[in-house]
Amino acid sequence: MSIKKKLGLGLMSAALGIGLVGGGTFAYFSDTETTNNTFAAGTLDLSVDPTTIIDVDNLKPGDWMTRSFELINDGTLDISQVELSTNYTVSDAMGDNGNEDFGEHIRVNFLKNLDKDSLFQWPHENVIVSTTLADLQGDVPDAVENQIWAFFGWDDEASGLSAGDSDTLIVQFEFVDNGQDQNAFQGDALELEWTFEAHQTDGEAR
Structure with missing residues (x-):
């Protein structure tokens, strides 16, 4: 065999060896698993x-009105707070109210959450609000707060509103008779808007 043929065969053998070695570096075992994950709010x-909640007419000083209503959690998340915002507008029929605000003469004698009443403490009634509409406009109370809370952990309910649960509230309004001339309010109307805003509970490890 000539020297050229020997050199050619040698080079081909070397190239084949290098190829096999190079190919061997990509040989490995493998196994694959796929997870399926969901985030649902x-x-x-x-x-x-x-x-x-209330719709009355022909009021006179000294009249009071008691009504009940329910706050219902129809969602899937628990509610930590339900903030109550108050807004109202007054229609002055005679135009003679001057600086008098009809809302200062309509008092919420009480707004109570009956489900948060205490069984073991005094007072037993969980009063959320007791003030005039004028003063309530600047306040944002929590309608589902247990303000008298537990006696060694024994009580009707903690603050908040669980998913699927409801709270019964009772409210009493009064057109306060202040013993003075209140003729300026004859024929007047007050439109009250109560807005209940629910807030979630704090985030937690899941």
Whole structure:
């Protein structure tokens, strides 16, 4: 065999060896698993029943009106707070109210959450609000707060509103008779808007 043929065969053998070695570096065992993951957000859904809590006419000083309504958690998440915001507008029929605000003469004698009443403490009634509409406009109370809380952990309910649960509230309004001339309010009307805003509970490890 000529020297050229020997050199050619040698080079081919070397190239084949290098190729096999190089190919061997990519040989390995493998196994693959795939996970399927889901993130689904819950819902915060508060409703009020009835949506019109009070609708009265022909009021006179000294009249009072007691009504009840429910706050209902129709969502899938627990509610930590339900903030109550108050807004109202007054229609002055005679145009003679001057600086008098009809809202200062309509008092919420009480707004109570009956489900948060205490069984073992005094007072037993969980009063959320007791003030005039004028003063309540600047306040944002929590309608589902247990303000008298537990006696060694024994009580009706903690603050908040669990998913699927409801709280019964009772409210009493009064057109306060202040013993003075209140003729300026004859024929007047007050439109009250109560807005209940629910807030979620704090985040937690899941």
